[in-house]
Amino acid sequence: MDVQIEDSEKAKQIVVLLIGPPGSGKSTFCDSVMRSSHRPWSRICQDIINNGKAGSKAQCLKMAIDSLKEGKSVFIDRCNLDREQRSEFIKLSGLEVEVHAVVLELPAQVCISRSVKRTGHEGNLQGGRAAAVVNKMLQSKELPKLNEGFSRIMFCYNDADVENAVNTYSMLGPMDKLPSGCFGQKNSxxxxxxxxxxxxxxxxxxxxSSSNETTxxxxxxxxxxxxxxxSPTKHGSADIVHTLAFPSISTADFQFDLEKASDIIVEKAEEFLPKLGTARLVLVDLSHGSKILSAVKAKASRKNIDSARFFTFVGDITKLHSEGGLQCNVIANAANWRLKPGGGGVNAAIFKAAGPDLEAATRARANTLLPGKAVVVPLPSTSPLQNAEGITHVIHVLGPNMNPNRPNYLNNDYTKGCKSLREAYTSLFEGFLSIVQDQSKFPKRSNPAAVPDSSENIEDDSERNKKFKGPQDMAVASNLESGSVEDTRDSGKKMSKGWSSWALALHSIAMHPEKHENVVLESSDDIVVINDQYPKARKHLLVLARQQSLDGLEDVRRENLQLLQEMHSVGLKWVEKFQNEDSSLIFRLGYHSVPSMRQLHLHVISQDFESDNLKNKKHWNSFTSSFFRDSVDVLEEVKSQGKANVESEDVLKGELRCNRCRSAHPNIPKLKTHVRSCRSQFPEHLLHNNLLLARPERLDE
Ligand SMILES: [Zn+2]
Ligand SMILES: [Zn+2]
Structure with missing residues (x-):
């Protein structure tokens, strides 16, 4: 603490912290300055401080103090990438010295290749390790700020910046003082x-609202x-940053133009990052010379996209964690249309690394994939990819093909091609978004030290969803956005175990009604009203709860009572409206005991059941048996017992009975014929408490 400063009027000695990963050129920087500087410098390099071997931070500190005592200025040549690593050195400013930072923000690839060269090992393994070290360090990097205690910070992003900084310090005589402040930082x-x-x-x-403009x-x-x-939503597993690693789609075997592809990648990343909370998108390629990586990187930096959340990475997409030190929970596969292993490239590598489990899990969701579509496949916990790499989901994506020797050749039609590639990335990122949202809603109840098993949640959902099958590709979700939805729910063979994308679509609408203006009838902070995409009666609406954590009736608790009441009264309001148009309509408001679609939703459904979408026993029974829980009863139960009763899905297998007279019918057509003409009274239990909503004269018919 008793450093002798000869003259406090004079310029102070300087402690310069170099900040950058291995290979960023810290030592070279120091050497260049010291070679031509008129000021006495000492370089304190943690890598060699211990008689040529690596030493500790404490040794660096001690040597720094000693050098300052000798009247030297000091370079702290260690990575100094996070705030905590820097703080001890910044405290040296207490010794009446200035503390500066020079940040070497060179591209990771540059650092990696330099640190590989330096060790003289060109082999893959060394390269992989160097990449791992650099990438790991960059993940936890915190850029320095003046408020940490620096009086000056200089940012260098390329060789020219570095040269400029070297000159700045080289020319600094013993009496000179550099201006304070932060210099050269890109304002990303x-x-x-x-x-x-x-x-x-x-x-x-x-x-x-009446106007689209933001007043x-x-x-x-x-x-x-x-x-x-x-502020980042409270993700259940706070220690996991959801990360999607994806290869560039269509640019390898499908020979899609790199410039166009890189534009689309950056455009889509920019579009999705704000929706993804803290989650990250990482474009991965095997080779350091990857043109697509450098093009994307340059474009992303030009657009000032947050490089901590969207970046490129050189490595094997199936070994990002074990060899690259990059933790990803979701990887994308550039799949073929048959969703089969083989063919080479990323597809072959991923199927190989994941083992036969992936093929089976994929088969359970889809048999084929159209260009522009994606399918999310939860990886079984038995898969080596999950065990070794921590990957919980693979999202298969199929991009457009510009290779005449592959299926669906677009014959160089880039209008179609770009549209399709945009769709592919939209489907991919929406799939990832659904995973992020799905897992963020589950608070981590178990021991925080335990490895979060995200597949558990998916399994949980799959149990719930099994009875209602949905299409598993993203077609419906994206159709929904364009307003044209076909009923593919009952297309039979393609069965989904997890929440299908249609099932997730409700969730997406509830979270982002502004993106679905064409389907949203009404929305407020708490609810969104839409038409059921497959109405099972002449009038069939859904009132969605917008609350993140409510998937279905089983999740409802007393604290949600107010929300349920609002949903109910919004439902009543729409009933009123419909009955003003047609006073013969009779409605029930209610919930399915076990929802087919994620996100708590109240069905507002007229009791005619005149709809071609009503095709099977499950459809019928889900609205006419005890499986349908009347909103009035639900409100009462939640109020009195804190939660709603739910009926077992078994009742869906029951006989087809008329919703009025309860007569049984052998099949749907016969039932429908009967129901059209049945004018019996509704069952006794529905005639109380306003369970049936009809204009007064209608119930006595
Ligand atoms: Zn429903
Ligand atoms: Zn009847």
């Missing part, structure tokens, strides 16, 4: 923050809620 953090803010402003302006007033109002929305 701030800008992406702004981008997020803008996005949330848009989100908060929900459709259904100043609503904008101000929205600002109040912004903080809570912008």
């Amino acid at each position: 953090d701030t800008k992406s923050q702004l981008g997020i803010m803008k996005f949330f402003k848009k989100v908060n302006t929900l459709p259904g 100043e007033a609503t904008r101000k109002a929205n600002e109040k809620t912004e903080n809570s929305r912008v």
Whole structure:
């Protein structure tokens, strides 16, 4: 603490912390400055401080203090990548010295190849290890800020910046002083923050209001809620940053133009990052010379996309964790249309690494895939990819093909091709988003030290969802956005075990009604009203709860009572509206005991059941048996016992009975014929408590 400063009027000695991963050129920087500087410098390199061997931070500190005492300025030549690593050195400013930072933010690939060369090992293994070390370090990197205690920070992103910084320090005489402040920083953090803010402003302006423009007033109002929305949602497993690693789609075997593909990747990443909370997107390629990686990287940096959440990575997509040190829980596969192993490239590698489990799990979801579509496949916990690499889901994606020797050749039609590639990335990122949202809603109840088993949640869902099958590719979800939905739910053989994308579509609408303006009839902070995409009666609406954690009736607790009441009264309001148009309509409001679609939703359904979508016993029984829980009863139960009773799915297998007279019928057509003409009274239990909503004269018919 008793460093002798000869003259406090004079410029101070400087401690310069070099900040950068191995291979970023820290030592070279110091050497270049010291070679031509007129100021006495000492370079303190943790790698060699111990008689040429690596030493400790404490040794560095001690040597720094000693050098300062000798009147030297000091370079701290160690990675210094996070705040904590830097803090001890910044405290040296207490010794009346200035503490500066020089940040060497060179591309990771540059650092990796340099550190490989330096060790003289060109082999794959060494390369892989170097990549692992560098990438690992970069993941936990925190850029320095003036408020840590630096008086000056210089950022270098390329060789020219480095040269400039070297000159700045070389020319610094013993009496000179550099201006304070932060220099050369690309404003990526701030800008992406702004981008997020803008996005949330848009989100908060929900459709259904008379105007689409964001008025100043609503904008101000929205600002109040912004903080809570912008701050990362409380992800259940706080220690997991959801990360999707994906190869460039269509640019390898399908020979898609790299420039166009890189534009689309960046555009789609930019679009999805704000929706993904803290989750990350990583474009992966095997080779350091990858053109697609460098093109994407350059474009992303030009657009100031947050490089901590969207970046490129060189490595084997099936060994990112074990060899690259990159933790990803989801990987994308550039699949073939048959969703079969083989063919080479990423597809072959992923199927091989995942073992036969992946093929079986894929088969359970889909047999084929169309260009532009994706299918999310939870990886069985027995798969080596899950055990060794921590991967819980594989998302198969099929991109457009520009290779005349492959199926679905687009004959160089890039209008179609780009549209299809955009769709492919949209499907892929939406699939990833559904995983992120799905898992973020499950609070981690178990021992936090235990490895989070995310597949558990999926299995859990699959149990619930088994009875209702949905299409498993993303077709429906994306159709939904374009407003054209075909009923593929009953197409038979393609059965889903997890929440299908249709099943997830409700969730997506509830979370982002603004993206589904064409289907949303009404929305507020708490609810969204849409038409059921497969109405089972003349009038059939869904009132969706917008609350994240409510998948279905089983999740409902007393604290949700107010929400249930609002859903109920919104339902009543729509009944009123419909009955004003047609007073013969009779309605019930209720919930399915076990929902076929994720996100708590109240069915508002007229009791005519005149619909071609009503095709089977399950459809019928889900609305006419005790499986359908009347909203009035649910409200009463939640109020009195804190949760709602739910009926077993077994009742769906019961006989087909008329919803009025309860007569049994052998099949759906006969039942429908009967129901059309049956004018019996409704069963006794429905005639009380306003379970049946009819204009007064209608029930006595
Ligand atoms: Zn339902
Ligand atoms: Zn009847």
